Amino acid sequence: MSSAKHRFRRLFSGLSDNLLPLVLLGVATGLAASLVMICFLVLLNGLLGVWNGASLEDFESLPRGWQLGLPVAGSLLLILLYRLTPASAQAVGLAYVLERLQFGQGRLPAANIGFQFLAALIALGSGHSVGREGPAVHLGAGIASQLGQYVHRPPSQLRLLVGCGTAAAISAAFNTPLAGVLFAMEVVLMEYSLLGFAPIIAAAVTASAVSGLLLGAEPILLPVTLSLASYRDIPGLLLTGVGIGLTAVLFHRLVRLFLRLPLPSRDGRLLLAGLLAGTLALAAPQILGSGYDTINVILGEGLPWPVLLLILAAKLLATAAAIGLGVPGGQIAPTLMLGVCAGGIAGALVPGTSDPGLYALLGMAAMMGAVLHAPLAALATVLELSLSAEAMLPAMIVVLGANLVCQHGFRQPSLVITLLRARGRVLQTHPLRTGLAQRYLSELAGFRFAEFDADGSGALAEVLHGGPEQVVVRLGGESYLVGGDRLAALLQEHAEAEPRERALRRLLLPRRRLVELTGDASLLTAIKSLQQEEGAGFLLPVGRQGLGLVTRAQLVEVLTGEGGLH
Structure with missing residues (x-):
């Protein structure tokens, strides 16, 4: 084995x-x-x-x-x-x-x-x-x-x-x-x-x-064939997008309300989530579970808009409570059901000649895209679950409207970002900072360097025997990076140990100091560290390979050279 x-x-x-x-x-x-x-x-x-x-x-x-x-x-x-x-x-x-x-x-x-x-x-x-x-x-x-x-x-x-x-x-x-x-x-x-x-x-x-x-390849949602009946319905689609966006904003705010609920006990929070779900289910049992059976009914046969409004209100509260109070489940299926209900209501009330089921289908994509800031994934989800390619053009219109209202109009972050902030974690979302935060020094580390303990009894001549390009010199609990040629010249100039030691101390300037890490660090953390003080780079443990070295020059080359950062 x-x-x-x-x-x-x-x-x-x-x-x-x-x-x-x-x-x-x-x-x-x-x-x-x-x-x-x-x-x-x-x-x-x-x-x-x-x-x-x-x-x-x-x-x-x-x-x-x-x-x-x-x-x-x-x-x-x-x-x-x-x-x-x-x-x-x-x-x-x-x-x-x-x-x-x-x-x-x-x-x-x-x-x-x-x-x-x-x-x-x-x-x-x-x-x-x-x-x-x-x-x-x-x-x-x-x-x-x-x-x-x-x-x-x-x-x-x-x-x-x-x-x-x-x-x-x-x-x-x-x-x-x-x-x-x-x-x-x-x-x-x-x-x-x-x-x-x-x-x-x-x-x-x-x-x-x-x-x-x-x-087996049994679909979760039953395939539907829905398409835009007339381009004259586009204003209605724009109104639908605005309505879905406002629903997404309300959902975000309800989740934050439950996140901030003054219940310090996890037991109490979970029990409250269960009581709310059970109580709301007495009025609208369709809210229980992921709700894919209800989504199929709305897309196929349809439901009266007052019933959809009741389900939407109950599902908003039950889902926001489950997520905000810490029930360990996902958010996509509930957002799809919220979207199909909101879209179905729009299909019944917005003037137009298109099938009301189309609006329900579009609402699924728009709600998921607005809540998670994932419009492309939302469009693909609806496309693959419904097998309705004809709905893509109107879906893009509704998704765009919902995202503009939620993300730009009301400045709502992704629901996942909201949940992380509640845990005290702030993700980097700027593309450049995100890239730097997700790459690590261990991927750049080199191992071709010699080590010399100036506080010990080791001989500098032995360290330089192999002709290393770089030498990590340890003195007074600090580590410094010095070129092998500089140390070789110092060895030639000072034959006696005491003058050589004094010359070596003068050579170990703050800009040659290495930051010693106990673990790996992201490139973003490394750059922030080098901004705060002078330094030549980092020493860090790299798995089974041992101690690794990343120099300031390496970071500059990687960040400015073509193809340096993959």
Whole structure:
């Protein structure tokens, strides 16, 4: 077994930024993530089948006592799970993945993955108003991160693998490979790169093929054929976009309200979320669970707009409470249902000749795009879930209007950014700072230098025997970087030890001092450090390779030279 592990690690140990090996690693990630997601979906569907039979999310047919009590029971189980789990393993979800990408070098602990698996099963199986996408992203990204750490990948490739795992998990869960790719690059990695596209596509395609082979290719949403009846309906589409944008703003503010609710106890917050969901379900049972069955009804047969308004109001409160009070679930499915209800209301009230179902379909994309600041992923999600390519033109109009209202009109951040800020984390969103924050010194570190302890009894002549270009000199608890030629000249000029030592001390100027790190650091952190004081660079531990050196000159060359920063 150990020899097989060694061969597997050696297969990927030499990976660089060459495309083919990264694509192969993306395929491996897609396979691993899809198998985990398949296990999760089988268990979740089995649990839902106990309550709802073959129509897995038909919470509407449950007795009213079950509709009230099931979310409360789920909250009690979540409280028990939290009490049995160490605090270090309790952080989960899409926000946690983004946090680990920017502040944890893409390393997602295995314990948190296991906790996410169990917590999501309880939350989704008990009808809380959350989705499976957040847990899917964490599970896929976590499996990918563990695989990357197993084969000793550098931080930049761990980051890419997290994108692969995200795309694979979404693709496996929903059979939407394109949406998975765009979501990974738009929401998780927050950038598009030519190098990243191929491995992420390979992961998404692999996961979709494996899940389709083992689970079948049953669509979550029933295919619909909806298109714009007349270009005269475009003003109505613009009004719809504005309405969806305002709904997204209201949703953001409700989430922040529940985040700030003065309930310090997690037990109390989870119990309140369950009570709110159960109570609201008595008036609108459609809010329980992810709501894909209700979405299919609205897109197909339609519902009267007063009923849609009731469902929309109850779903807004239940979902905002679940997310703001800490129920471990996703946000995409609830935003799709909020969007389909708001769009359905617009389709009934806005003048026009197009099918009201079209407005409901467009509302899904617009709400998801406005809440998560992910318009392309939202469009791809609706396209792949509905198989309605004819709806793309009007969808872009509505998505644009909703994003302008929410993002620019009311200055609302992405919901994920809001959740991170509530945890005291502020992500870098400026493209340049984001790039610097997500690359690390260990990727630039060199190891071709000699070391000389001026406080010890070592001989400088022995250190210079091999003709090193750079020497790290340690004196008085500090480290300095000096060229080997300068030390060789000093050795020739001063044959006696005492004058040589005095000359060496004069040579060790503050600008030659090295910052010694106990761990890796991002390029953004490194640049800020060099701004604050003079210094020649950094010394840091780099895995099994030992002590690494990154000089100020290296940073300048990497940041200003073509192709220096990948």
